[in-house]
Amino acid sequence: KAGVTQTPRYLIKTRGQQVTLSCSPISGHRSVSWYQQTPGQGLQFLFEYFSETQRNKGNFPGRFSGRQFSNSRSEMNVSTLELGDSALYLCASSLGPQGQYEQYFGPGTRLTVT
């Protein structure tokens, strides 16, 4: 079974631009969560989607948004990029949101904002 895939793997953008990252979950998984990893901050939760609906959202500004499609693939968008948005963005998929589930992470997209 193929794992979680994320595209692109690396991205360089300039301040003020916007960016869209893509995540394809493991086949059959309906929940996709997004995390931001920066040095010294660990993994910080961005949002979770389940069956095309945003279930939960972390403490990030409105410049960060996402969506999930009917095939469970998910995209996240960051508008008006800032230098501090440089990070590794990870998505994780799981079978569902209920109970103590295991999340499977993709390799991440490394975003550099200059």
Place this chain on the structure above:
Amino acid sequence: DQQVKQNSPSLSVQEGRISILNCDYTNSMFDYFLWYKKYPAEGPTFLISISSIKDKNEDGRFTVFLNKSAKHLSLHIVPSQPGDSAVYFCAASWGTGANNLFFGTGTRLTVIP
């Protein structure tokens, strides 16, 4: 406000010896704890977990200990192997939903051959 803390950013251990990675948390509502391992250029992979009703869980060379009164958990790797060199994240959660899963900042373990 970091609810899960890993105060040691790095740890070096000789091959064959024990590696002990520590994690502290502040939220007494956490009832499930996980350790993830991350290699460069890969996403974190689940390693081992423990429920708050237990104080120890073993899986091969990996053992997680939970001290609820101290709000502290630790991961023991015995014996340590060079392939264990990675960044280890602890995470804690309660209820359901990914927004209730809080990660620490990670500890980079280097196992020296």
